[in-house]
Amino acid sequence: MKISQAPAEKPTAVLVLADGTTIYGQGLGATGEAVGEVCFNTAMSGYEEILTDPSYAGQLVTFTFPHIGNVGVNGEDVENASPAASTASRGAILRAPITNPSNYRAQLDLSVWMRRRGIIGIAGVDTRALTALIREKGMPHAVIAHSPAGQFNIEAMVKRAAEWEGLEGRDLAKDVTTLQSYQHAETGWAWNVGYGNQNGSGPHIVVIDYGVKRNILRRLASEGCQVTVVSAQASYEDIMDKNPDGVVLSNGPGDPAATGEYSVGVIKQLIANKVPTLGICLGHQMLALAAGAKTKKMAQGHHGANHPVKDLSTGKVEIVSMNHGFTVDGENLPDNVEETHVSLFDGSNSGIRLKDAPAMSVQHHPEASPGPEDSFYIFRRFVEGLNKAA
Numbered sequence: 001m002k003i004s005q006a007p008a009e010k011p012t013a014v015l016v017l018a019d020g021t022t023i024y025g026q027g028l029g030a031t032g033e034a035v036g037e038v039c040f041n042t043a044m045s046g047y048e049e050i051l052t053d054p055s056y057a058g059q060l061v062t063f064t065f066p067h068i069g070n071v072g073v074n075g076e077d078v079e080n081a082s083p084a085a086s087t088a089s090r091g092a093i094l095r096a097p098i099t100n101p102s103n104y105r106a107q108l109d110l111s112v113w114m115r116r117r118g119i120i121g122i123a124g125v126d127t128r129a130l131t132a133l134i135r136e137k138g139m140p141h142a143v144i145a146h147s148p149a150g151q152f153n154i155e156a157m158v159k160r161a162a163e164w165e166g167l168e169g170r171d172l173a174k175d176v177t178t179l180q181s182y183q184h185a186e187t188g189w190a191w192n193v194g195y196g197n198q199n200g201s202g203p204h205i206v207v208i209d210y211g212v213k214r215n216i217l218r219r220l221a222s223e224g225c226q227v228t229v230v231s232a233q234a235s236y237e238d239i240m241d242k243n244p245d246g247v248v249l250s251n252g253p254g255d256p257a258a259t260g261e262y263s264v265g266v267i268k269q270l271i272a273n274k275v276p277t278l279g280i281c282l283g284h285q286m287l288a289l290a291a292g293a294k295t296k297k298m299a300q301g302h303h304g305a306n307h308p309v310k311d312l313s314t315g316k317v318e319i320v321s322m323n324h325g326f327t328v329d330g331e332n333l334p335d336n337v338e339e340t341h342v343s344l345f346d347g348s349n350s351g352i353r354l355k356d357a358p359a360m361s362v363q364h365h366p367e368a369s370p371g372p373e374d375s376f377y378i379f380r381r382f383v384e385g386l387n388k389a390a
């Protein structure tokens with residue numbers, strides 16, 4: 001069975017990097033072109049969650065796991081909470097062609113689902129070599145084109161990739177955030193039950209949506225919280241009008257430093273007024289900025305569901321879900337910021353706590369989705385803190 005090689009003849013898709021590297025393969029999903037930064041994700045499962053995670057806006061995802069699509073798509077494991085964020089990642093790069101879906105939850109073939117969501121894919125790529133290249137040279141800018149007729153203008157694609165503005169300095173949260181505030185009651189997924197529903201009577205949490213993953217909302221609801229989601233552009237007054245017991249700063253795409261123009265001011269007010277705050281991923285980076293720390297672009301980023309992180313307060317190691325291309329500079333934290341978690345892959349910062357405000361944040365994804373549930377405790381720690389304060 002020939003499953004892993006790019007067809008030598010009649011390619012229907014091509015991946016072109018800004019340096020001119022040209023890789024032919026088979027087209028999947030939507031036709032047309034997508035431009036973005038290529039990152040690699042090492043998760044072995046969870047492609048439906050990954051391809052709907054709004055944090056991937058502006059990126060093209062290479063899956064290092066060779067068989068993607070085997071269990072189809074179920075339409076339930078979708079992470080974008082806002083319709084505005086329905087085109088998170090614009091492209092998927094796969095090793096093997098997609099086989100017939102086999103899973104009791106499967107509703108659709110991955111390629112058909114990608115076509116409906118406007119995601120362009122290419123299979124037959126030597127993803128191992130591409131990943132090795134990213135590790136050596138950093139995340140390249142690239143264009144994927146899918147043309148059933150096999151017509152490509154490589155020169156124009158190289159130019160487009162080379163001229164693409166990149167993610168540094170880009171605020172993408174404003175493109176994926178909800179425009180209106182709403183309540184969220186859905187809880188976690190359980191075998192034979194599906195997602196639950198609960199109108200919690202616990203603390204009221206306002207989540208600022210910079211591109212929030214649904215499982216963050218579900219984890220909060222599962223902890224008994226009442227959950228209200230507000231737009232990334234909500235002012236401090238908008239938020240406080242809702243009477244929150246705590247505020248969650250969500251994940252999201254783009255450069256935290258650029259997103260900070262409207263959000264960091266709000267976060268500074270939350271800290272100054274001692275509003276209990278939990279930041280996740282982009283929210284973590286922006287809490288750090290608000291507290292006086294710095295963020296910077298990483299060379300290869302962290303994207304996967306199998307990263308070891310150490311909780312410095314307990315000494316425990318947890319295996320976590322990661323998805324970030326920017327990082328908080330853990331070497332130069334201001335005095336009021338304590339490092340609470342570190343990545344055991346490269347020692348980069350993976351969590352902070354403010355010494356002068358009830359605020360904490362993590363770079364990794366405690367909501368998993370996809371990934372292990374080791375870090376669900378972060379939500380519990382936050383909610384227990386609120387209950388103690390009440």
Ligand SMILES: NC(=O)CC[C@H](N)C(=O)O
Nearest residue numbers: 055251252281282325326
């Ligand atoms: N998942 C996220 O929130 C990503 C945060 C940020 N956009 C980064 O790439 O680092």
